[in-house]
Amino acid sequence: DADVTQTPRNRITKTGKRIMLECSQTKGHDRMYWYRQDPGLGLRLIYYSFDVKDINKGEISDGYSVSRQAQAKFSLSLESAIPNQTALYFCATSDSFRDTIYFGEGSWLTVV
Amino acid sequence: DQQVKQNSPSLSVQEGRISILNCDYTNSMFDYFLWYKKYPAEGPTFLISISSIKDKNEDGRFTVFLNKSAKHLSLHIVPSQPGDSAVYFCAASALYNAGGTSYGKLTFGQGTILTVHP
Numbered sequence: 001d002a003d004v005t006q007t008p009r010n011r012i013t014k015t016g017k018r019i020m021l022e023c024s025q026t027k028g029h030d031r032m033y034w035y036r037q038d039p040g041l042g043l044r045l046i047y048y049s050f051d052v053k054d055i056n057k058g059e060i061s062d063g064y065s066v067s068r069q070a071q072a073k074f075s076l077s078l079e080s081a082i083p084n085q086t087a088l089y090f091c092a093t094s095d096s097f098r099d100t101i102y103f104g105e106g107s108w109l110t111v112v
Numbered sequence: 113d114q115q116v117k118q119n120s121p122s123l124s125v126q127e128g129r130i131s132i133l134n135c136d137y138t139n140s141m142f143d144y145f146l147w148y149k150k151y152p153a154e155g156p157t158f159l160i161s162i163s164s165i166k167d168k169n170e171d172g173r174f175t176v177f178l179n180k181s182a183k184h185l186s187l188h189i190v191p192s193q194p195g196d197s198a199v200y201f202c203a204a205s206a207l208y209n210a211g212g213t214s215y216g217k218l219t220f221g222q223g224t225i226l227t228v229h230p
Contacts, residue, residue, distance in 0.1 A: 004155070035220075042116070042201060042220035043156070058217070090155055100146075101218065103155030 003027045004104035006091050012110045013081050021076045021107050023091030032074035033092040033101065034058075034066060043090065049074055081111040115139045116204050118221035125228050131189040133224050135202035138183065144207035146218065147176060147187045150199045159200075160187070163207075192228045199223045 004025045013019045023032065034046040045058030047066040055066060063085060065077045078085055088108055094101040117136045125131045133147075143164040148156035162169040162176045162185070169176050175188045189196055203218040 040121075040222050042118075042222045043203075043218075044220070045217060048217065092155075100158045100161070103148075103157070105153070105155045 004091055004093055004102055006089075006104040006107045008107060009105065010108045012112060014112055015082055016080050019078045019081050019109065021089055021091075021109070023074045023076070023104060025072050025074075025091075025093045025102075025104075027093055027095075027102060028071075029093040029095050029102075030071065031094045031101075032068065033094075034064075034074070034076045035090045035092060035103075036060065037088040037090065037106075046076065046089075078109075078111075081109075083111045085109065086111045113138075114222070115142075116202060116219045116221040118200075118202060118224050120224050121222070122225040122227070125192045125226065127194055127228055127230050128191045131187075131192045131196065131226055131228065133187040133189075133200050133202075133226065135185045135187075135221050136183060137185075137204050137219075139204070139206070139219070140183070141206040142204040142219070144205050145176070145178060145185050146203045146205075147174075148201045148203060148220075149196075150201065150223070156201060189226075192226075194228045194230050197226055197228050199225050 007022045031050050033048040035043040037043045044060050049068045067075050088106050090106050091104040092101045115138050146161040147159040149159045150156040160171050160174050160176050178185045201223045202221045
């Protein structure tokens with residue numbers, strides 16, 4: 001089983017709809033992240049959380065919100081999806097004292 | 113403004129030869145650099161890292177070189193194998209300059225698609 005699990009893995013939604021991407025981890029890490037991958041742009045940080053009570057904006061947080069429901073769970077919401085939010089989304093985790101972040105398998109989101 | 117750039121979208125190499133992937137950065141606060149590898153339908157996986165106090169780090173077939181004055185790093189894979197075919201991302205953070213609060217706050221390059229031919 002994957003250490004970082006994302007659901008759904010693929011989703012097509014319509015413009016204006018609310019969509020939530022969920023992430024859970026079994027690594028016991030404190031820190032969780034949401035990244036977005038777009039062709040030619042690499043991966044960009046949307047939001048991150050260093051513990052359950054800590055939420056921080058990344059470089060492209062507009063149009064997104066997050067919730068850290070527990071140490072192991074971090075969800076990303078698009079309140080009103082728009083087509084330029086079509087992308088591959090990755091959840092990631094890291095330990096507070098290590099230098100490596102671990103990615104989930106990704107969630108393909110298409111907004112039509 | 114792209115602070116981490118991988119200017120080669122793709123690289124094709126023969127099996128057994130050396131693969132050299134390049135990465136340039138502009139932010140002088142960056143002091144920790146990583147390479148990630150990504151296969152289709154999978155998330156990126158950590159490959160190797162280097163801090164700014166070093167100029168070389170080696171792990172088996174993979175070596176990362178850092179030239180701070182040129183703000184340039186490279187990943188060497190020797191010998192290249194067909195299983196190395198993947199997208200390679202370089203990433204950077206101001207890990208130590210930010211007092212350790214930059215864990216996970218990585219700035220990624222655009223990625224380079226490496227194809228190793230048998």
